[in-house]
Every structure is written in structure tokens, then in C-alpha cells.
Amino acid sequence: NKPEDADPPVAAGSLAFAFLQDERTKAVLRESRTLLILRGLPGSGKTRLATAIKDVYEGACSVISADENVKPENNVSGEGHKALDEAIQARCMSGTPVVVVDDANDTHDRLAWLGQHAELHLYCTLFLEPLTEWSRDPEKLVQKSKQGLEKDKIQALKVVLEATSIPLFFGWFLVSKSQEHMKTMKVDFLKTLVSLDAFKNHNQLAFVDGEAEKEVNLEEYFHREGVFHCTTKFCDYGKAEGAKEYAEKQSVKESYGRVSELVLSTLFVTPRTVGARVSLTEDQLQLWPSNTKQDATSDMGMARGSHAHVMLGCAEGVGPVQTGLDLLELVQMEQESQTRDLVQDLELGSLTYYGKGMWALSLFKRDPDIIIGTCGGKPLWRQSTREISLPMFRVS
Known part of the structure; x- marks a missing residue:
């Protein structure tokens, strides 16, 4: 029997990123500075993507997760992202080749803050959404998400996410x-x-x-x-x-x-x-x-x-x-x-x-x-x- 909390199998095509598959890209990133900012709806596959990146860049990668650094009680006091931000700054200051931020990252202000700190430490910044086929499907995300969110709530989050899908420039x-x-x-x-x-x-x-x-x-x-x-x-x-x-x-x-x-x-x-x-x-x-x-x-x-x-x-x-x-x-x-x-x-x-x-x-x-x-x-x-x-x- 399979434990309830075991990870489901990787969805076909969901990890089809050049930085995970292209050998030259992987070799260069191991010797560079890259901030990978994961963004997406609850249940879309961000954490699975973060794990895949950590596996590929083992020994040269640090994953910073909101689930581990943002505590619900801190949101009430206004300290919600303090621990997360401090961890991001520490990794960038240390020069870790690949730094992954696993969070919703769905507002312009949040993305701007991350971009500014990346530039401060000369990191290239890559914004990523999971390639799972259900990544923006509220009905399927109700079943996938571990947060127990209703469809209306996920739909509202989707509107916010889509408003920040296109960057300032390519x-x-x-x-x-x-x-x-x-x-x-x-x-x-x-x-x-x-x-x-x-x-x-x-x-x-x-x-x-x-x-x-x-x-x-x-x-x-x-x-x-x-x-x-x-x-x-x-x-x-x-x-x-x-x-x-x-x-x-x-x-x-x-x-x-x-x-x-x-x-x-x-x-x-x-x-x-x-x-x-x-x-x-x-x-x-x-x-x-x-x-x-x-x-x-x-x-x-x-x-x-x-x-x-x-x-x-x-x-x-x-x-x-x-x-x-x-x-x-x-x-x-x-x-x-x-x-x-x-x-x-x-x-x-x-x-x-x-x-x-x-x-x-x-x-x-x-x-x-x-x-x-x-x-x-x-x-x-x-x-x-x-x-x-x-x-x-x-x-x-």
C-alpha cells in the first residue's frame, strides 16, 4: 500500500525546462548565480518543481520554501515574509549558484523586491510556473492543493496571478x-x-x-x-x-x-x-x-x-x-x-x-x-x- 502523503508520480512534460534538461545550460548555471522564482497557484506543482531543481543541482542549490519560513501567526503581526526574505538574502550573499524561492510570488511588489535583491548580488532572475496541465485549472487544483481551498478562492488567486504573468521585459x-x-x-x-x-x-x-x-x-x-x-x-x-x-x-x-x-x-x-x-x-x-x-x-x-x-x-x-x-x-x-x-x-x-x-x-x-x-x-x-x-x- 502507498502512504497517503507519498509524492504522486511526476506528470508527463511538467519538468520540460531547459535548465533541467540541457547539459550546457546545467553546466553553466552550476558556475553562475541564478535566482529561480517559482510562482503559481496552490497545488500547481511548485514544490515538486523545486525538488527536481534541487536534485539536478545537488551541492550547488538551495531551496527556500514559504511553507517552512512563513508562519500563519506572523501574517497577523505583519512579519509574514521576514524569515523568508532573510533566508533569500543570506543565500544570495553567500553566492550559492542556484537559489530557488518556492512561494506564490503573485504581486508586482513581491516580484520587484526579489528582482532588486537579485540584481544587488548580481544574480540572473528566472520566473517560473509549473508546466502541469492543471496549473491554472481551479477545479483540479481544489483536489490537488493541500491547503483545502475552495474553488472560488483559487479562482480569485488565479486572477491575481494572471495579472503578473508577463514581465517588465524579456x-x-x-x-x-x-x-x-x-x-x-x-x-x-x-x-x-x-x-x-x-x-x-x-x-x-x-x-x-x-x-x-x-x-x-x-x-x-x-x-x-x-x-x-x-x-x-x-x-x-x-x-x-x-x-x-x-x-x-x-x-x-x-x-x-x-x-x-x-x-x-x-x-x-x-x-x-x-x-x-x-x-x-x-x-x-x-x-x-x-x-x-x-x-x-x-x-x-x-x-x-x-x-x-x-x-x-x-x-x-x-x-x-x-x-x-x-x-x-x-x-x-x-x-x-x-x-x-x-x-x-x-x-x-x-x-x-x-x-x-x-x-x-x-x-x-x-x-x-x-x-x-x-x-x-x-x-x-x-x-x-x-x-x-x-x-x-x-x-x-
């Missing part, structure tokens, strides 16, 4: 070692640029408000916090044009939570922003939105995805969105063969000045034997003609 996030390499590359580029006579002669004044005697420190001039990423689709929690349709695309669902390479072809600096241009593959272009206000490249005679980029820093008072606008201007100058000044070849690539304080470094091919970081015995990034490849994690 994007590719650089994993830990790639982030460190990207920071080093950015700092080296900025230090080299500011040391060049060409930079001083052309337009150092553009960066120091016309103070001719003042030397500019580009590392301090540009500010950047959080995890480096390349946004694919800004969704505004489902309110942006085409957000719901984008979230339902099969290519988006299949790539969610899967590690692949992001290719950087150019580093660029303007008086407003510093960034890295991304060259998308054909498969990655399937994830790039088209025919929306976000992608104005078609109106400018540019290929779709021409302004894909990683924002590396912004000047004081400048928003991140300006990085993409600056890149579009640079690409347009390049296509129209506007006046440019090929300054010199640097260690990383060929430096060009386009005027108005806008600089671009086209990356060179380097020694293929030079490898930065390893993952499962394979390079974490490689370089080829005019491009640098960095593993990234597709998350929202």
Missing part, C-alpha cells in the same frame, strides 16, 4: 564570468580611450561641460548597476504593444531559461552612454520583435535587430533607453558613409571617431588559444573576426 543576461569579463573589457576600453591624444584633441570637452583644463575620468562619468543584459522586448507587464503576443511565441517559450552565446561586435562611447553592440544570429533574430515602436530600424533602412546592445553605463541624468538611440545614430552614420576618422588600431580592435563625441571600437580577431574562463572543460567565451562571444542566460 532579455539575454550575461552569466557571472561573462559579466566580470565584460566589466574588465569596458574599463580597459575607457582607460585607453581617455589616454589617447585623439580623444583629447577631438572632444574631451563634450564630457566635461566645456571645462578645458579638467581631465575626464570616464569610469566615474558613466554609471551602471545590476546585471549586464540585452533587452529583446519591453513588455511593461503586458501593457506594451505586442507584449502578450510576444510572450506566447513558441520560440520565446523554447528559449526561456536556456544558455547560449551572445556575440559582441563593437564597443561604443558617446557623451551620454557606453555600450556594446550585439550581432544577432538567425535563431536569435526569431526572438527580436518586429513591426513595433520598439524597433524603428525598418523605417531607417536598417536590418531588424541592428540596435541590439548591452548597456554598459550612462552619464548622470541619462536613462538606459538612450543607449539604443545612440547606437542607432552610429549605425546610421556608418551606413551613410558620413565623415569619420579612423583613429588607430588598438589591442581589441579598430577605433573610429564619428563626430559629436561618438566613438566606436570594431573588435578584432585575437589568438584563438586565449580563453577566459571555462565551463565543463569548454571555453566560456571565444573570439572570432570582429566579434566576441559571451554565454548568456535568457530570462525575463
Whole structure:
């Protein structure tokens, strides 16, 4: 006879996540920092999913459950999530590679808090719902849930959950070692640029408000916090044009939570922003939105995805969105063969000045034997003609 509290068999297809099945993804995540935020209705399969993740990442994973950390009596006193939050913070501070939060996580405020703390400790954040066929079926969840909830209560919870199903944006996030390499590359580029006579002669004044005697420190001039990423689709929690349709695309669902390479072809600096241009593959272009206000490249005679980029820093008072606008201007100058000044070849690539304080470094091919970081015995990034490849994690 089977004990009443024994776990039921795993539902077919309910664990079909890339981070559980794809070997490369699993290998990279074991050496990175990822916060997996489980969300869903009572009885939908969150705890079973958490157990599966812990089994796959044994020795590199910590599961933090609301059932174990949130006590009913604490909800009355307003201390409901205190123990849970303290446990999450402790695991992130310790650098545990994979941290799993098993809770409802069904409000914007809660998801925002989790996202902020993940960024604070440079964790990639992945929001997950169980793939069980009954995950949003109130009638079946009445039978599955151990909380004894009525159908009307589960239906009310479903409405709240669905209101937070679409994220602020989708994007590719650089994993830990790639982030460190990207920071080093950015700092080296900025230090080299500011040391060049060409930079001083052309337009150092553009960066120091016309103070001719003042030397500019580009590392301090540009500010950047959080995890480096390349946004694919800004969704505004489902309110942006085409957000719901984008979230339902099969290519988006299949790539969610899967590690692949992001290719950087150019580093660029303007008086407003510093960034890295991304060259998308054909498969990655399937994830790039088209025919929306976000992608104005078609109106400018540019290929779709021409302004894909990683924002590396912004000047004081400048928003991140300006990085993409600056890149579009640079690409347009390049296509129209506007006046440019090929300054010199640097260690990383060929430096060009386009005027108005806008600089671009086209990356060179380097020694293929030079490898930065390893993952499962394979390079974490490689370089080829005019491009640098960095593993990234597709998350929202």
C-alpha cells in the first residue's frame, strides 16, 4: 500500500525546462548565480518543481520554501515574509549558484523586491510556473492543493496571478564570468580611450561641460548597476504593444531559461552612454520583435535587430533607453558613409571617431588559444573576426 502523503508520480512534460534538461545550460548555471522564482497557484506543482531543481543541482542549490519560513501567526503581526526574505538574502550573499524561492510570488511588489535583491548580488532572475496541465485549472487544483481551498478562492488567486504573468521585459543576461569579463573589457576600453591624444584633441570637452583644463575620468562619468543584459522586448507587464503576443511565441517559450552565446561586435562611447553592440544570429533574430515602436530600424533602412546592445553605463541624468538611440545614430552614420576618422588600431580592435563625441571600437580577431574562463572543460567565451562571444542566460 502507498502512504497517503507519498509524492504522486511526476506528470508527463511538467519538468520540460531547459535548465533541467540541457547539459550546457546545467553546466553553466552550476558556475553562475541564478535566482529561480517559482510562482503559481496552490497545488500547481511548485514544490515538486523545486525538488527536481534541487536534485539536478545537488551541492550547488538551495531551496527556500514559504511553507517552512512563513508562519500563519506572523501574517497577523505583519512579519509574514521576514524569515523568508532573510533566508533569500543570506543565500544570495553567500553566492550559492542556484537559489530557488518556492512561494506564490503573485504581486508586482513581491516580484520587484526579489528582482532588486537579485540584481544587488548580481544574480540572473528566472520566473517560473509549473508546466502541469492543471496549473491554472481551479477545479483540479481544489483536489490537488493541500491547503483545502475552495474553488472560488483559487479562482480569485488565479486572477491575481494572471495579472503578473508577463514581465517588465524579456532579455539575454550575461552569466557571472561573462559579466566580470565584460566589466574588465569596458574599463580597459575607457582607460585607453581617455589616454589617447585623439580623444583629447577631438572632444574631451563634450564630457566635461566645456571645462578645458579638467581631465575626464570616464569610469566615474558613466554609471551602471545590476546585471549586464540585452533587452529583446519591453513588455511593461503586458501593457506594451505586442507584449502578450510576444510572450506566447513558441520560440520565446523554447528559449526561456536556456544558455547560449551572445556575440559582441563593437564597443561604443558617446557623451551620454557606453555600450556594446550585439550581432544577432538567425535563431536569435526569431526572438527580436518586429513591426513595433520598439524597433524603428525598418523605417531607417536598417536590418531588424541592428540596435541590439548591452548597456554598459550612462552619464548622470541619462536613462538606459538612450543607449539604443545612440547606437542607432552610429549605425546610421556608418551606413551613410558620413565623415569619420579612423583613429588607430588598438589591442581589441579598430577605433573610429564619428563626430559629436561618438566613438566606436570594431573588435578584432585575437589568438584563438586565449580563453577566459571555462565551463565543463569548454571555453566560456571565444573570439572570432570582429566579434566576441559571451554565454548568456535568457530570462525575463
